[in-house]
Amino acid sequence: MLRCRPKLSFPSLKDQHLPLVSTTLSIAFLVLTVSDFPCLSNFVNKHLLTLILVFLTHIHISKHKGLCIEQSKLSASTGDPCYFYTTLDQPWRATNGSKMSICDNNFNWKGWYRLMYNGMNIRMPEICTTFYRCGTYITFWLNGSHPQISDGIITRQACGKAWNTDCCGWSVLMQVKACPGNYYVYEFIKPNICYAAYCSGTQIHSKSF
Known part of the structure; x- marks a missing residue:
């Protein structure tokens, strides 16, 4: 299992703000893009919730790219009698x-x-x-x-x-x-x-x- 620190594209933004900002910008871009295409616009409106979940999943996966530390190494010393005696x-x-x-x-x-x-x-x-x-x-x-x-x-x-x-x-x-x-x-x-x-x-x- 890996526990990773995400790479930030916007240094001024805090980690907890990135998912909301990314999702908002992505949905806004999608709505503006498909507004001139009625059929595509109907599809987006019908499946908007699904698309939001897809975007959030993409953000979650992206957070696991960058500086990673193996969880097993972090917990390897847990319970080691050399430190618990x-x-x-x-x-x-x-x-x-x-x-x-x-x-x-x-x-x-x-x-x-x-x-x-x-x-x-x-x-x-x-x-x-x-x-x-x-x-x-x-x-x-x-x-x-x-x-x-x-x-x-x-x-x-x-x-x-x-x-x-x-x-x-x-x-x-x-x-x-x-x-x-x-x-x-x-x-x-x-x-x-x-x-x-x-x-x-x-x-x-x-x-x-």
């Missing part, structure tokens, strides 16, 4: 965070989230995180590498580590996306266990991707 700037989520009793199962997770650490870009750790970190007991880390921008939205496994389990004793599937500006967004899913929380790293992420 909730910021989580919670230092206790860091892997150097002390023991607490946070449980992400108690949060109403909805949509996408961007991790920050005191206002700086941060991301989930990609290595097993020991228990009693990230402000909780069972620590969830990203089992796999983060995506590139060209990868779009990908699915990753988030693994939870407890003292009596291996590094992936609990797990959930979640989605991740790399965004312009060197940050990531995550579609966090409510864990089915307490006390557990999603971890963030401790190194500020500034590398371009």
